[in-house]
Amino acid sequence: MPTLKIDDQEITVEPGTSVLKAAAKLGIEIPHYCYHPALSIAGSCRMCLVEIEGHRKLEISCATTAADGMAVHTDTPAVKKARKDILEFLLINHPLDCPVCDKAGECDLQDYDYKYGSSHSRFPKEDKRVRPTKAFGGNIRYVTNRCILCTRCVRFYKDVVGEEVLFVENRGYRSEISVFPGKELGDKLDGSITEICPVGALLDEDFIYQARVWHLDHAKSVCPGCSAGCNIDIQTQHNKIYRIRSRENQAVNQHWICDDGRYIFHKFEDLERIESPLKRAGEKLNPTNWEEALSIIHDRVVLIKKSDGAKVIGAVGSVFASNEENYLLKKLFKEEIGTDRLYVYTGLFDGEDVTYKNGFTIRAEKAPNRRGAEIIFGKIKSDLWKTIDKGEIKALYYINADKDFKLTDAQKNILKKLEFLAVQDFFLSDIAKLANVVLPGSYFAEKTGTFTNVQGCTQRFTKALKLPGLAKEDWAILVDLGRRFNSEWKMLSASDVMNDLAENEAAFRGISYFKLGDQGI
Amino acid sequence: MNVKNVKRVTIKPNIWDLLYIPAIIGGLSITFKHLFKKHITLEYPDEKWFPPPGYRGAIRLNRDELGREKCVACEMCATACPANAISMQGGAAPWDDREKYPIWYKIDMLRCILCGMCEEACPEEAIELTVIYDFADYTRESLIWDKERLLKNYDLTKDGNYYKRQLEENKKR
Amino acid sequence: MAVGSKLGDNIFTTTIDKFVNWSRKNSLWPMPFGTACCAIELMATLGPKYDMARFGAEAIRFSPRQSDLMIVAGRINIKMMPVLQRIYLQMSDPKWVVSMGACASSGGLFDTYSTIQGIDRFIPVDVYVPGCPPRPETLLDAVLKIQKKIEKEHSLSRKRA
Numbered sequence: 066m067p068t069l070k071i072d073d074q075e076i077t078v079e080p081g082t083s084v085l086k087a088a089a090k091l092g093i094e095i096p097h098y099c100y101h102p103a104l105s106i107a108g109s110c111r112m113c114l115v116e117i118e119g120h121r122k123l124e125i126s127c128a129t130t131a132a133d134g135m136a137v138h139t140d141t142p143a144v145k146k147a148r149k150d151i152l153e154f155l156l157i158n159h160p161l162d163c164p165v166c167d168k169a170g171e172c173d174l175q176d177y178d179y180k181y182g183s184s185h186s187r188f189p190k191e192d193k194r195v196r197p198t199k200a201f202g203g204n205i206r207y208v209t210n211r212c213i214l215c216t217r218c219v220r221f222y223k224d225v226v227g228e229e230v231l232f233v234e235n236r237g238y239r240s241e242i243s244v245f246p247g248k249e250l251g252d253k254l255d256g257s258i259t260e261i262c263p264v265g266a267l268l269d270e271d272f273i274y275q276a277r278v279w280h281l282d283h284a285k286s287v288c289p290g291c292s293a294g295c296n297i298d299i300q301t302q303h304n305k306i307y308r309i310r311s312r313e314n315q316a317v318n319q320h321w322i323c324d325d326g327r328y329i330f331h332k333f334e335d336l337e338r339i340e341s342p343l344k345r346a347g348e349k350l351n352p353t354n355w356e357e358a359l360s361i362i363h364d365r366v367v368l369i370k371k372s373d374g375a376k377v378i379g380a381v382g383s384v385f386a387s388n389e390e391n392y393l394l395k396k397l398f399k400e401e402i403g404t405d406r407l408y409v410y411t412g413l414f415d416g417e418d419v420t421y422k423n424g425f426t427i428r429a430e431k432a433p434n435r436r437g438a439e440i441i442f443g444k445i446k447s448d449l450w451k452t453i454d455k456g457e458i459k460a461l462y463y464i465n466a467d468k469d470f471k472l473t474d475a476q477k478n479i480l481k482k483l484e485f486l487a488v489q490d491f492f493l494s495d496i497a498k499l500a501n502v503v504l505p506g507s508y509f510a511e512k513t514g515t516f517t518n519v520q521g522c523t524q525r526f527t528k529a530l531k532l533p534g535l536a537k538e539d540w541a542i543l544v545d546l547g548r549r550f551n552s553e554w555k556m557l558s559a560s561d562v563m564n565d566l567a568e569n570e571a572a573f574r575g576i577s578y579f580k581l582g583d584q585g586i
Numbered sequence: 587m588n589v590k591n592v593k594r595v596t597i598k599p600n601i602w603d604l605l606y607i608p609a610i611i612g613g614l615s616i617t618f619k620h621l622f623k624k625h626i627t628l629e630y631p632d633e634k635w636f637p638p639p640g641y642r643g644a645i646r647l648n649r650d651e652l653g654r655e656k657c658v659a660c661e662m663c664a665t666a667c668p669a670n671a672i673s674m675q676g677g678a679a680p681w682d683d684r685e686k687y688p689i690w691y692k693i694d695m696l697r698c699i700l701c702g703m704c705e706e707a708c709p710e711e712a713i714e715l716t717v718i719y720d721f722a723d724y725t726r727e728s729l730i731w732d733k734e735r736l737l738k739n740y741d742l743t744k745d746g747n748y749y750k751r752q753l754e755e756n757k758k759r
Numbered sequence: 760m761a762v763g764s765k766l767g768d769n770i771f772t773t774t775i776d777k778f779v780n781w782s783r784k785n786s787l788w789p790m791p792f793g794t795a796c797c798a799i800e801l802m803a804t805l806g807p808k809y810d811m812a813r814f815g816a817e818a819i820r821f822s823p824r825q826s827d828l829m830i831v832a833g834r835i836n837i838k839m840m841p842v843l844q845r846i847y848l849q850m851s852d853p854k855w856v857v858s859m860g861a862c863a864s865s866g867g868l869f870d871t872y873s874t875i876q877g878i879d880r881f882i883p884v885d886v887y888v889p890g891c892p893p894r895p896e897t898l899l900d901a902v903l904k905i906q907k908k909i910e911k912e913h914s915l916s917r918k919r920a
Contacts, residue, residue, distance in 0.1 A: 164660030164709050165686040274676040274686050277661045627810045630896045631903065669861070669868040696865035696877075699891035722888040722901040724908070726865065726879065729889055 069135035084126035084137055085113050095139055096148060096177045098263050099215040100127035103320050103423070104224050110215050112177070114147045115139050123147055145181065152182035158193045159264070160210045168265030170278040174213065196241060201231075202250040203324075204270040205259065209241050212266035218242060218258040225321065226254055227422030242266075253323040253419065253427055260310060261320075271328060272308045281307060284529030285583060287516050288326035289385065289509045291428040292435055294518030295322045296584075299330070299510055299529040306330040306510060306529065314584050317522055323427045330510065332468055336492035339505040340534025343497075350503060355535065355545070358502050362462070363549040365485045365501075366402060369460045377459040379406035381449065382442060384432035385466035386539060387514025388523065389562040391434070391441045392570065393543035394464060401550040406458060408449040409438045412467055428519055432467070433509075437517035440572045453479050460485040463496055464539065466508065470494045489542055505536035512538035513559040515581065524585030525578060631756055634749045637717040642700045644718040645693055645731070646739035648711060654681065655737060656712035659688040663704035663713055671697035672704060691733040696726060716743040779914040783827070783853060784906040785815040790826035790850070792843065795833030797860035800892040809895035814902055823849040828905065830898075834862040835875045847882045855908070857901050858884045861891045 342358035659676030861867030866876035
């Protein structure tokens, strides 16, 4: 366990740690471009140069392993001059695009030049080299002028994806990044190169020119696209999602998210949202208010329970719903109403799990919370439709959280046999159109809750958008409904629901929002 | 303060002092003189003050040589504005030689405090404060100026003779 | 009012309208509701250089009962808002309101919990004057615009806009 000194602060690190990582542990920032914690070390940018006592020249800290007794200095005049010189080199040909470049505000070149560079150029009147912008395919635009050739994108494809797609074409002054002839960017991880590029050379066409990054609000969330549960950061402005970026979580998704999750928010934009509770009047659904809608459900359930008993009432949770919602559904229908007929909507599987070289996997199951649903409801029963068909269920409470929800004609006919159907949904899906009462819910970006991914990791997602019209968060709807059956329910926030869940379910014991933090358990 | 050698003087008012008439005539004569002096009133709207060129009046968006707005939607002005009066949406420009331009650009002139921070922040010299100072209006909506209105301000003031022209138009009316 | 609709729009009523409107617009008695910096510019407008008396608006009255034009000059806070509303309601018809400055028109720079974001949330406003503070000429331009608005009124069957 080597012990070394960085800027007169001592630290003991694992053998094999680089000086840059050791400095990061101490909180000392060493600027770097080509180094990325998840990629192999290139050592080409020379930005992380530090002075090590006893060494003749400055050493790059990303490639120097920490040795016992090393004394490292990151703030000597030699180091400062080296950083200034490298930035000057980079800025000789880097275009003055900051007003139009999307990376402004999160650009490493801007940040390091502000901190370590000089404020005047020695080449103000000379023309910069100009090369045409390339479209790499998919949503990626490569602005050749801005590239500083850190080769992070090249190494990303080699180390993380496994297939070498990009390479450095030509040599010296003429170097630029290109797609290997015969290959194309078509992989699901392409969007990540726009995140790892330190400057505005690789841009996402989906987000380009739309907003400035410092105006965006952030919300830490979990992608609902598949059961991997990658951690994401939803960035919004004026109640509209502009882009989704990844969050680091070494246990679940390391630093990456796939393109399906990156652009998933577009699929929710075009759906016809329900803005108020609806109740059926013949063929049409008329808007009403919450009081009336919840009263109708409560009264019908009590009526049916009195006439036919609790066993003809069923409830359907969802693998797309959060743990809190599934738990509240179970608590309401099992304990308060007393029925055992709890089902779970499972959604579809799409192809196979796709695993990349570093272990990042896109799961085939496109639902975020199957593990959570299995833990809460037990074994998932698959005979819902048969049971309704037989007439054993007369009243059904259905939660839908799947944007791709579709009913077959046969299922629609079976639903007609029900006496009473209440649907909690966020858009007018097939089943909402057939319901007696529709309660407007929300989708993942508008509520807080937890998902449990396929590895068993429970992760928290938070609210990014405001709810439209009279819609409420799904767990809040269930709490309101539950309060009508049992006024003892006192859950005021999703955190309270989680605490209740932790008390009553063995698998979730000890979990609270505080413990879950950013990374989940 | 020590007061030494105080002399007590008693003024005995005579009849003219008691009637106050000389005092009144003395005061009124000053007022009467002003009737014949040149008045300092600036007779707005028949006379208008021409502000010097650096005056911080209404905002305009500058045009380039081809008549397009210079603005590249970098949002420096919106970030610098202390009153959050500026909003815009950037997008890909329809011209080959420019990358980005504002699809729409709005300034709420009723929030604007005419401080000039936007003019200082702009890297393209695309936004400027003009000499126009009399732009009151009847509704709030009409004082949220969009790109066209701001560019129109440019067309009105680019020759530097805005108020001279206003006076001539007034005279014609 | 029933009188106006019964009489209709003939030479008699339009002449009365013209006369009444002319007399009203040329003798606007402002009530200066000055709370902040814009009040200084209001005082300057009433001074000799930008004389508001040329338009008949010299007699400022601090009593709402005796005035017909309320010039709200300056920031209005939530605490002051009921006072402003009460003063406005105490003014007798016909009455007009000029919202002077950025803060009275829209909250201006002060987007805070205590500042009213525009007095038109609570009282009807006829003319908004932008500026921080507006030049005296801008305020005179606003008074001229009020005069233009009054010219178009039908005084016998006056509808509050």
